Structure formats: structure tokens, C-alpha cells
Amino acid sequence: MLHEKRDGFYHCANCDAKLFSSNSKYDSGTGWPSFTESLPGAFNTKIDYSFGMKRVEYHCAKCGAHHGHVFEDGPGENGMRFCNNGLCLIFKPTN
Numbered sequence: 001m002l003h004e005k006r007d008g009f010y011h012c013a014n015c016d017a018k019l020f021s022s023n024s025k026y027d028s029g030t031g032w033p034s035f036t037e038s039l040p041g042a043f044n045t046k047i048d049y050s051f052g053m054k055r056v057e058y059h060c061a062k063c064g065a066h067h068g069h070v071f072e073d074g075p076g077e078n079g080m081r082f083c084n085n086g087l088c089l090i091f092k093p094t095n
């Protein structure tokens with residue numbers, strides 16, 4: 001998942017909702033699949049205070065499965081970094 005380079009879409013492993021385009025995936029060097037943006041309406045977010053930190057947790061808008069945290073240090077225009085659990089994603093190549 002981390003080293004997937006093909007064109008396609010990343011889906012929720014729990015409910016198959018389409019979450020990310022491969023166009024927004026990049027290598028953040030964290031060891032986690034990272035994305036600059038999600039597909040519109042793919043996720044809901046909430047503030048997560050676990051581990052003594054304030055982070056923004058995001059989860060699948062369809063089934064509620066937790067996918068990761070979003071940080072504001074991304075390389076894209078919007079400055080977002082979606083740090084996703086690779087086990088929560090299924091990749092489906094376009095061709």
C-alpha cells in the first residue's frame with residue numbers, strides 16, 4: 001500500500017467507499033500512506049485528545065471506520081496531510 005504507484009482509487013477496507021485518488025498520494029517519509037486531500041464527502045472529522053495530544057481524527061463518512069489523522073503540514077496548496085492507516089485502505093487500479 002505504501003509503495004503503490006499505479007493510478008486508481010483507494011477505498012475503505014470496511015465498506016468499500018471511495019476515499020482517495022492516487023493523484024493526491026505522496027511519500028511523506030512517515031511510513032504511512034499519506035494524501036494531500038480526500039475525495040469530497042469521503043470523511044467526517046472530530047478532535048481527538050488521546051495520548052495527551054490534540055489531533056484531528058478522520059473517519060469514513062459512510063461506515064464510521066477510523067482511518068487516521070489529518071495534520072496541517074502537507075506539501076500541497078491546501079497544506080493538509082492525511083496520514084492514513086494502510087490496513088484500512090484497499091487500492092483499485094484504474095486500468
Ligand SMILES: [Zn+2]
Nearest residue numbers: 012015060063
Ligand atoms: Zn467505510
